[in-house]
Amino acid sequence: MKLIATDIKNKVLDSMVRILNENRTELLEANKRDLELFNKNDQALYERLIVDDKKIEEMIGAVQKVRSQEDPVGRDISEEELPNGLKVINxxxxxxxIMIIYESRPDVTIEAAVLAFKANNKILLKGGKEALHSNTVLVDFWHRALKENELSTDYIQLLNLNREETRAFxxxxxQKLDLIVPRGGERLIAFVKEHASCAVLVxxxxNNFLYVDEQADWEMSLQVILNAKTAKISACNALDKILIHTNIEDYSQKMTxxxxxxxxxxxxLLVDxxxxxxxxxxxxxxxxxxWKEEFLALKCCIGTVEKTEEAxxxxNNHSGGHSATIMTQNKETALRFMEQVDCAAVYQNASTRFTDGxxxxxxxxxxxxxxxLHHRGPLGLKQLVTNKYYVFGEGQIRE
Incomplete structure (x- = not known):
């Protein structure tokens, strides 16, 4: 793939910031059509679908943030000169x-595209049908920004495919696909893994857990639990399961x-x-x-354990491998928990809601x-590149 100069990429992002700011009404009207067509019974998806002035400011901020970051392409990872004279640079x-499949959230159309483009990738955006009008307008904005800077609109494409068409694709x-990112629930992930013909990054x-150790600060624990559970139920970093150590002081009163x-x-509540x-x-x-379900609702499980190892x-048996928190004042217990829990992000005394780029x-x-593989946790700009070896020689042959 031809590499685009950093200054050209940044000019595209400057154009996109201006276009987003100048055309707010067009986007808000498109989003209004999506909201009017949506079944509000699914509260989590409905929350994700909403675009307002605050959300547009966040979109603009995301583009500006990526624009300010160092271009991740063409950076030296390692360099070595071998005894045979070959110079090897990674x-x-x-x-x-990159193809991303996602539901409901129009802001993903901004964040996914800005990251992929700045990292010199093409991106295929397969958004959910519930956000069709919003996504169509946002991709049109991207195409205006690309055309202003004499670049092909192929860099950012919107795919309007039904389930059967998606399976066939x-x-x-x-066209050549190098990576697919299904951003959604287990059914979507299983569907993509079953049918994809290239690498899939899940x-x-x-389905995040919080464990309250016997040496936890209880008032702090309550604040963290409330934030993690109720602040945004539609987020993948929301809390679903709470485990309480039975030896905590005033156990019965604290459970109540x-x-x-x-x-x-x-x-x-559901309880064990x-x-x-x-x-x-x-x-x-x-x-x-x-215990394995992600609720995306004002619902949670409370369970009990008699030791940290049980938590x-x-x-490890039930979580989605996303985020887990331990509430404790004991640093050794916290470190043991954080080392042994198999999640992308592990916390001591903090809300799972911080698992966000x-x-x-x-x-x-x-x-x-x-x-x-190849990365766990937030996929930011630096994570949307792979590597390549450049080997410089002067006629060397392998004996």
Whole structure:
């Protein structure tokens, strides 16, 4: 793929900032059409679909942030001169063509495209049908920015495909695909993995856990739990499962307080047998599979453990590999938990809601990867490149 000069890429992003700012009304009207057509029964998807002036400012900010970041392409990773005289340089290089499949969120159309483009990739945007009008306008904005700078609109493409057409495209794409990122739930991920003919990087599933250790600060724990559970239920970094150490001081009273506070904030509860001994009016978790569910709703499970190792095992068996928190004042316990829990982000005394590119200092993100190859966690600008070896010689042959 031809490399675009950094200053040209930045000029495209400058154009996009101006176009977004000057054409707010056009975008808001398109989003209004999407919202009018949407079934509001799915609260999480509806929240993700909304575009307002604040969201547009965030989109503009995401473009500006990426514009200010160093171009990740062509950077030296390592350099070595071998005894035979060969000079070997390992450099960053674009992936090529990335496809992202996502639901509802028009802001992904901005963040995914700006990151892919600045990293010199082409991107195919397969947004959900519920955001069709919003995404069509946003991609048109991108095309205006590209044309202003005499670049092909092929760099950023919107795919309007139904399920059958998507399946056919994944199996036999009409252009070269190098990476697919399904940003959504388990059914979407399974669908893409089943049919894709190139590398798939998994993103999107949450089902995040928080463990309250016996040495936790209880008031702090309540604040963190409320934030992680109720601040934004549509986010993949929202909290779904809470584990409480049975040896915590005033265990029964604290369990009662936790349930009351969650319910006062509209959260429905399911509890395990240990928790039900105290929370007698709450429904039992009906089956083990519920521990693996991502709720995307004002709903959570409360379970009990008798030791930290039990909490670690439960999380590793059931979480989505996204985020997990331990609430404790014991640094050794925290470190043991953080080393052994198999998630992309592990926290001590902080909300899982911070698993976000902007919050973690990465900037805009394509997604939160829960895979281990090639990267885990927020996929920012630096993570949207691969590598290539440049080997310089003077006629060397291998004997």
């Amino acid at each position: 450099k960053t290089a674009p992936f090529g063509t 994944l199996k036999k794409p009409n 993103s999107g599933r949450g 307080d936790l349930a009351r506070i969650l319910k006062e904030n509209g959260v429905s 047998e240990g928790a039900q001994k105290v929370l007698k009016e709450e429904a039992l978790i009906p089956e083990a599979s519920v 670690i095992e439960t999380i 902007g919050q973690m200092g990465v900037g805009a993100e394509l997604a939160i990867s829960t895979d281990k």
